[in-house]
Amino acid sequence: MGDPHAVIAGYWSAVAARDWDGLAAVVAPDVRYEVPQTRERVRGRDAFVRFTRDGFPGDWRIEISSVVGEGRMGASRIIFTGESGPEEGLCFFTLDGDGLIATIADYWPEPYEPPAGRGHLVERY
Amino acid sequence: MGDPHAVIAGYWSAVAARDWDGLAAVVAPDVRYEVPQTRERVRGRDAFVRFTRDGFPGDWRIEISSVVGEGRMGASRIIFTGESGPEEGLCFFTLDGDGLIATIADYWPEPYEPPAGRGHLVERY
Numbered sequence: 001m002g003d004p005h006a007v008i009a010g011y012w013s014a015v016a017a018r019d020w021d022g023l024a025a026v027v028a029p030d031v032r033y034e035v036p037q038t039r040e041r042v043r044g045r046d047a048f049v050r051f052t053r054d055g056f057p058g059d060w061r062i063e064i065s066s067v068v069g070e071g072r073m074g075a076s077r078i079i080f081t082g083e084s085g086p087e088e089g090l091c092f093f094t095l096d097g098d099g100l101i102a103t104i105a106d107y108w109p110e111p112y113e114p115p116a117g118r119g120h121l122v123e124r125y
Numbered sequence: 126m127g128d129p130h131a132v133i134a135g136y137w138s139a140v141a142a143r144d145w146d147g148l149a150a151v152v153a154p155d156v157r158y159e160v161p162q163t164r165e166r167v168r169g170r171d172a173f174v175r176f177t178r179d180g181f182p183g184d185w186r187i188e189i190s191s192v193v194g195e196g197r198m199g200a201s202r203i204i205f206t207g208e209s210g211p212e213e214g215l216c217f218f219t220l221d222g223d224g225l226i227a228t229i230a231d232y233w234p235e236p237y238e239p240p241a242g243r244g245h246l247v248e249r250y
Contacts, residue, residue, distance in 0.1 A: 038239040040247040055243040068198040075193050075200035090215055109234040114163040118180040122165040
C-alpha cells in the first residue's frame, strides 16, 4: 500500500469498474475530497463513496491518461465520457502514513478563448 | 538531471525568477508546450522561452503549491498572481531520456457552478 502510483491507479480502476468496496479500500477513513472550482467538499470514506457512486448520474466511462506518484503525493489525468461527451479530469492526491488516500483535489478544466496579445507567440491545434 | 521532481522544481524556480537561461537549461531543444483548454501550442526551446517571457504581460508572481515527479513524468500546482488576482495553474510534464522537459500540458481551471442534483452529497466551502 506504500506505492502512491499503485494506490492512485487502484483508485481509478475501482471507480472505472464501479467497485465501491475497492474504492473504499484505498481511501482513508477521514478522506477529504474537494472540487476547488465549485468549492464542493466531501468528508469521510462513506460520504465519499456515496458521492462517487451517486454524484454522476447517467452512463459514463473513464479512461486513465496518466498517473504519477512520489512519496505521499500523486496526480492523475483521466478522460470522463458521460452523456455530454468527453471531459478531461485532473486530480491531485495526498496519502496518509498508512498509504491510503487522504486528500483529493479534483479539477475539470473547460475550454476558454486564448488571451489577447500572444497570438504571435503560439500556434493553434 | 535525472530526478523529475528536481527538474520540475527548477523549471518553476526559473520562471518565478524570470531566469530565462535557467528555464532554457531544463527544457529539451524540441520541447512541446500545450494549453489544452485554448488549443495553443509552442514548439522548440527558443519559442517556448520567448512565449514564457513575453506571453504574460504586466506584473506577476508565482508560488509553487506542489510538485510530484516519478520516472519520466511529473505534475505541479502553482498560484499565478497577476493583475487580475490569483489563479491556480496545473501542469503535467514528461521528460526525455536526458532528463529534460519534453512536453508540458498547462491547465488553468476556472470556477464554475456545481452540477445540479448532487447538493445533498456535498458541503460547500
